[in-house]
Amino acid sequence: MHPKHQIEFVKLQVLNQSQPYYNAYRQLIVSADAAFNHTTHALADFAVPGYYIDPVLHQKNSRGLQSDAFDAYACALAYHISDGQSKYANQSIRFLTAWADLNTKYSDFDGSLVMVYSGTAMVMAGELLLNYNGWSHASKKKYLEWVQTVYLKASNEIRLRKNNWADWGRLGSILSAHLLENSTEIAENIRLVKSDLFHKIAPDGHMPEETARGTNGIWYTYFSLAPITATCWVAYQSTGENLFTNYKQGNSSIKQALDYLYYYNLHPNEWSWFVNPNKGSPTSWPGNLLEVMSSLYGDNRYSDYVKSSRPLIYRTHHFAWTFPTLMTVQFGSYQ
Template sequence: MILRSLKTSFLLPLFLLCATGLSAQQHPGGMHPKAQIDYVKEQVRLKKEPFLSAEKQLLSKADEALSATHHALADFDIPGYYIKPKEHRENSQSIQTDGFAAYSCALAWQLTGKKKYAEKALYFLNAWAATNTTYSNYDGALVLSYSGTSMVMAAELARDFKGWKKADRERFAGWVKNVYRKATNEIRNRKNNWADWGRFGSILADYYLDDQTDLAENVRLIKSDLFEKIAADGHMPEEVRREKNGIWYTYFSLAPITAACWVTYNATGENLFALEKEGRSIKKALDYLLYYQQHPSEWKWFANPNLGSPNSGTGFWPANLLESMYGIYKDASYQNFTAPYRPIVYEKHHFAWTFPTLMPVAIGGYK
């Protein structure tokens, strides 16, 4: 049995940072560390592709958001999708629409410096912080967890904008702590993708709030059952059982797992992507996902499974995940799969790897 984890030597260990009383985090960071932002800005300045096209894609989304109005709900009431699908979708779209708008604008501000984007991002963040006080119903915590990631990532990006009033900033932090993270932590001990989204949302919140104790607990949880979630051949037992949607749910579990690993790396320097036990690894699960996305007739868990499609507009999964994971594993098969569809954006339903072409990930720094 082998269990490996790589750490970068130039980052202080989490326990040492806590012991010294220093903030462990550099802001902005989390999902989008400063090194990544600086690297992308330089590629755009040099007019390099696919960054130039990807930034234009982002700015078109942000520009659309400039004239949008918010849909904040006091009670984020989300019935079970398989119970009341129409009401589930309609109520979910409130934070999905607003969250994507806030996130797009906040990222646009970081890359361009134009305050109109920061101001619009804050419009959505402030609206939700002032309005949303609770969540309810069967899927309330889950949908808030996987869609609200957009709000926390937007706030992290806009954190240093001087136009964000102190009172509004504090109120948003209160929403993150008392509403959003309450939801994520409520589901982070589940066995399937609910836990994965809970942990990713929670670790984003921890990073934003500089809560080292809870961040460490999320890292512990990720490690505690990673190799129960991934079988020796790479399939994910809790997800493949979802009949025709087994491939989708495999993606829907791996997206938050990998995103949480990325935030962990940026927060602590620990490389959870490198964990391996008895041949089980995140890489093995990603390879399994890609293979059956390309060979669905061989999927043994259910006949004619649903697949991600480039014809699904701006929601082509698992291309968004694999585009990002090329930066981690440098597997040419990932790049061969995603390259024809660049620039890739995912703006539906949930938010982890939303702008993967524009914002590449890298272990060991950007070159």
């Protein structure tokens, strides 16, 4: 998710106190420092009932993983951008180890889905720290076993679904495959994305599986595009294949879907799929997604939408584009 050339570029911007990177870095450090005071929340059985079945237990168990995953990720990133302050790496490993030592399974209706969309940050943190000398061999091995036997299992279990479950499953799977150096599984996830992208994205840019979700159709459109774009970013970094600009079918493309989301989030009264749908904001979703896509596609409309809200951190219940202002993305070499 964070190639070396991206990290080096961001470090240089922070060193030079260039904006908005410098303020975004300071924002990251506030989050990483706060993690030192947080307890871990690992569960042997990550049991998450369906939200509409038992919302209280769903949120309680979900929050534990989400809190630990965000803290592990923030600290791992802070370790790199702060130029190797080991205190941050050690804190990240504390959260990773808690889950690797205790968690052996997930269960109940939403257990696999929540494990996958929240646990992405656990995998990204582990990859960032894989070469850290302070991570003991035994602890690292246990963590990699957890990724293989629990997290990847959950990801592959849902990656064949038709809606956003599949999108999150593919992101979790390709992140894990990259971490575990499994080129066959990286290729398989790319194949899966290509196999149904134009079932997911209609010629006008709407996403039929997500726009059908009533009042939350705009949200679910975002919730599908966030992991799709993140998966494509990992694919681009892993293989060089560019699904962002080089994979289209007629008018259908990832950019077309992003434009659709952008427009109707600004004009929800024109949304034809439901009356008065919920809309997002530049400080939250889809601000985080449009922030990171603005630099990738060079679309000033997206940039203008979020500019006044920078720097952005998206730390809610899922992790694809969590630090979009700080960790900017672009094709080719960073300049």
